[in-house]
Amino acid sequence: MPRTATEQIRIRVPVSRARKVRAILDNLGTDTGSLVNMLFAQVEMKRRIPFAVTETDQETEEILNDPGAMKAINEHRRGKKDRLQGMKEVFG
Incomplete structure (x- = not known):
């Protein structure tokens, strides 16, 4: 199976927010990288931000x-x- 090329993305997030979100994601059985991939997939499919801003x-x-x-x-x-x-x- 051919490997898909990937890109590494760096973001700045307040430390306290990152800790809280990591704990929530851990309870949900996922991690920040997977969450970003899910967000990107939704933006790509829907061609918009998938929640109200x-x-x-x-x-x-x-x-x-x-x-x-x-x-x-x-x-x-x-x-x-x-x-x-x-x-x-x-x-x-």
């Missing part, structure tokens, strides 16, 4: 940049606060 709206951007709001959201995720209390802190 959208801009964050202003309200979401403000919440993401508000340390107090993010603290409340993270505490809720960790189960330290009930949903209503966390939402009151985030949205006032």
Whole structure:
């Protein structure tokens, strides 16, 4: 079987994101190289990015940049606060 020529691609990704994604991919039984190959195959077949690319709206951007709001959201995720209390802190 003839071997297909390949190209090596280097990307820059924040370390924390790379670690999180590698852990997720490991749980899914795949790796970053395979994920990139899957993405490229989908772009090639569909001739577009295979998911919606959208801009964050202003309200979401403000919440993401508000340390107090993010603290409340993270505490809720960790189960330290009930949903209503966390939402009151985030949205006032």
